[in-house]
Amino acid sequence: MTKAPGPAAGKVRAEALVERFRSRIQFAIAAAALAGGLALAGLDMPGAARWVWASGAGIVLAALLVEIVRALSQGRFGLDLLAALSMAGSLALGEELAGAVIALMLSGGQLLEAFAEGRARREMTALLARAPRRAQRYVDGRLEDAPLEDIAPGDRLLVRPGDTTPVDGIVAVREAVLDEAALTGEPLPRIHAVGDEVMSGAVNAGGAFDLVASRPAAESTYAGIVRLVAAAQASRAPMARLADRYALGFLAVSVALAGAAWLASGDPTRALAVLVVATPCPLILAVPVAIVAGVSRCAHRGVLVKSAGALETLGRVRTLLLDKTGTLTGGAPVVVGVHSAGRASREEVLRSAGSLAQASPHVVSAAIAGGARRSGLALSSPLDVVESPGAGLSGEVDGAPVSVGSFEHVAASAQRCAWADDHRASAEAAGRMTAFVGVGGRFAGAITLADVVRPDAREALAALRREGVTRIVLVTGDSAAVAHAVADGLGIDEVIAQATPAQKVEAVRAASGGGATMMVGDGVNDAPALAAADVGVAMGSKGAAASAEAADVVILVDSLDRLPEAVRTGRLATRIAIQSVLVGIGLSTAGMIAASFGLLTPLEGALAQEAIDVAVILNALRALSI
Structure with a gap:
């Protein structure tokens, strides 16, 4: 319902607000404790200073332990445990100042992460706030x-x-x-x-x-x-879940290195320095920030990515499968030709037909009326309109009887003529969609309609090639002749025509051996194939609700040019996340090795690690501007 954003969206926003409030409170406590302790130390009151530092670190540690227990109860294991170990170790070994710095940097990092994710979600939450x-x-x-x-x-x-x-x-x-x-x-x-x-x-x-x-x-x-x-905001990236799984391994390595440094030197402070440098790991900070930033960037460009995992998959697509109607073509007929039987001009034929067509919501009528308006013709209000379902319209325009529709429908009220018979034969032979027009009891002309290729289709497919797509397949239920006519000149590698929904699914599965697959469609018959692909994309501005529900990505703009933009965003956002992780882990590892040899004190290690965390978060935010 649009009555309210929904419980899922409300829960996400509530949790985000609580997280920001908690981060601010913890940061304020840690900052006040560190500053107060330094002031007391400057007044030559070292005992009081150490007590204030310990109190600040203890409060942040207690809050962190609550979060760790809650995460474990939900089956999630994170690297915040390293932060807890380092703060507890600092307090146990009398390194209260180091503990206070760790508390400040940890709460500051959480506050920065909350700010970064809040900024990245701004375009998406704006949609929810504007719901009528x-x-x-x-x-x-x-x-x-x-x-x-x-x-x-x-x-x-x-x-x-x-x-x-x-x-x-x-x-x-x-x-x-x-x-x-x-x-x-x-x-x-x-x-x-x-x-x-x-x-x-x-x-x-x-x-x-x-x-x-x-x-x-x-x-x-x-x-x-x-x-x-709401679903996109509530999702967690597979890379983030992978980071959680790596947390146990990284924790084991950090503890093992800390233990080895202690055994080799006999100094537990070295072990503490190693743990401090590993706290907290950028693995848990960079990934969600970069991925959510990418999802938000797509939303700003009219591409709604349902989950963070779908964004990652977009960046790995190698095979593209497309439906024809509504995807490569506009999905609705348009006037492409007007023919006169000789008694009236083409403008008069189109004006008479367009005036009568205004009275019907049928897709062909809408196309005729729209074509007349785009031609700048002044349409009259029709009278006594009668619609024969599947056949056409009859009525009065400017005092003259007018009929529009199939040959048989117009012939029922118009005098047969050689022109009409010949035009009917040629239209049927060419497979053209044709609406005949009768005015005043005679055939006045005919209007040719077609579902034309999108003007941006060629460039969009070329752009997808540049983004790493190596194979493009057209999968359509239309005839082979129509399918090849549409594919001609678009650089499509294969055409699969007269495909049923089940055959579209088989085509997606057959293409899966060539890397990640993406299926793009807009109709109900495309929904199974969209669900079967590694990432399904629905043309959602005019498409069926079933395709939008089955898809992982919905393009809200009636244009294909946003598709390569989304693929590029997915690729670059994932690259930025991985880059941030690798750089952060590399620097953390170098710092742990230096600390194990006594080159960094616990205080110096805390400052170095948190500088790394801030750097990787800021780097991850680059995904907002890609």
Whole structure:
């Protein structure tokens, strides 16, 4: 429901707020203890200074132990245990100042991590905060303030300036100027003409306009976005879980090295210095920050990544499989040709057909009316319109009877002619989608429609090649002739035509031997293949809800150019995370070795390690700007 962001999203935000508050309190306590102890030491009160340092470290240690116990109860094992060992060791060995520094640096690192993740999530949480709750609905010519869940398809709504479009719908009466930046990443407002379908969640940047709801709130675009954002925020990256598993090994190595240093030197302080340098490991800091930053970056560009794991997989894709309709093509027919029977101009044929087509929500009618408007033709209001399902429309335009639809439908009210018979034969032979037009009891002309290749398809596929995709396969249920016509010139390696949903799944599985697979589609029949691929991508701006639910990634913009951007973001975010981890672990290991030889004191080790942690977190934040 769009009524509220949902329990999952609320839980995530609540946990984030608690974490930030806890981090701030602990940092304040640690900072006050360190500063107070230093002040007492300067006043020649070493006993009191050591007591203050120990108190600050003890409070942070107690809070850390609570977190460790909670994590273990949930089956998670983390490297915070090293921090607990080093602080406890500092207090036990009389290194209270080192313990206070460790406490300050640990709480400071947690505070910085919380800040980094909060900044990285900003674009995603903004979507949740903007979720509409109510709508202005027309009832018997009057406006009423209605709960969003009460809005049904067909309801007429008023969208005022500054309002968020509450549900998916059709623009009525006057054009709409919408700011869709939060949904698509496009910075400039977009103008939607009367009859255009618009997504929920956009902000009205122009004058008030009427919107006829096409879906209930729970099924609208924004409701799906809210659900997906909540799932993305609650997910943990596989790399982060892998880091948890490596924690035990790293802890064992650190303790073993500390023990060896103690045995070799007979000085337990060396063992403490080794543990301090390993506290806390950047393995648990860099990965979540970089991955969440990447997910947030994708959201800002209109690509909703459901989980952190999906972002990582995007960066490893080598084989791309695409559906045709709605993916490589626009998914809806458009007017590509107007033909006149000779008695009227092509503009008159299109104007008559477009005027009548305004009265029908059918996809072909919408295409004809839209084509007429884009041609700059002034359309008239039709009268006495009768729609014959699957056949066409009949009515009156400017006082003349007009019919639009199949040859048989128009022939029922129009005089047969040689032109109409010949055009029908040629259209059927070429497999063209054709709507015939009759005016005044005669065949006036015909309109050719087609589902055309997206203008950005060629460049998007070329960009994917540059991002590491080595094989591209078109998998479609259309005929071989149509499939090859679409694939021609796009650099597609293989075409699989007349594929059933089960055959699309088999195609995905057969391609899995060539590396990570990505399936892109938008229809209900694509949902099984999207789920079977290593990463499924749904064209969600106009696609079916089933495909968006089955997919790992949803493109909210009706454009393929965001796909290579998402792949690039996934690859670079993962690279930044791994880079931060390797550099941090390498520096930590070098520091532990130096400490084992007595080259670093516990205090120096604490300062060095926390400097490493701050560096890797700042490096991981680079994923926000990729």
